[in-house]
Amino acid sequence: MAPNREICAFFYEDKGQGDYRCQLRGTSRKQQVGSGYSNLLSHLTSTHPDFEETYRASWVVERNMPISEVDDPLTRSMASWKPVSSKTLKLDMQTCAPNVGGVIKKELGEIFGVMYDGWTHGTVHYVGIYGVTFVNGKHRERLTVAVAFGGR
Template sequence: MTSHQLCSFFYSDLGEGLFQCKKCGCKRKQASGSGYSNLLGHMGAKHAGYASTLNSKPLPPPQPSTCSVRTMKTYMRFTAAKVGQTIEGEMGESFALMYDGWTCHSLHFLGIFAVYVVNG
């Protein structure tokens, strides 16, 4: 669990960097960009059993982040190009091709693999 999730569970955001502890009502100031150490320090000092409280509660399911099809395809192309560059740098002059074919119901698949030795 991230520090942000912990602080969201135990603190109410009052705005302008001010947070209120849900257990004792204490208000804490959190400087922008400084992380959550001030808030977590209060939990450790004043509410030593806060971890057991958290562990006894069911966590909400994680929310998947949204991504457009266009963005996904862009990153897939970028990843494929980077993998290709890495393989090109490692493969060298000597390699073998290996073929594998299989079917699933009425679909036929063919895999072509390059086999090579790295640092050997």
């Protein structure tokens, strides 16, 4: 679950000088400055026992993800990860690209081809780019890119 500070920032409006307003009920709460968030969290647990589900659901809804995403075990596990800085993420991405490239190179083998395909449905035009290769004597096609143009 998120840190208490983030949960309280989500559910309460800080009115200053230790005064907070619950955004779910509109009631005022007092919290001693520097004493943590115990009073605010106590209000949430006693008055809004489903506050954790509300908080998780907002994460999904604000990103326009399918509602079923909250039930997904992978999403739940990622929501409990420690925060990652953008610098660390960029470094990991730079390390990941050559590794993925090596796997692709191994899978494609020595001889491979690229095949383009396009089709139209109504006013929408689709383009697909496939990688074609033989692996262990078997023909393989992998859709690498699919793009739609036009339409409404």
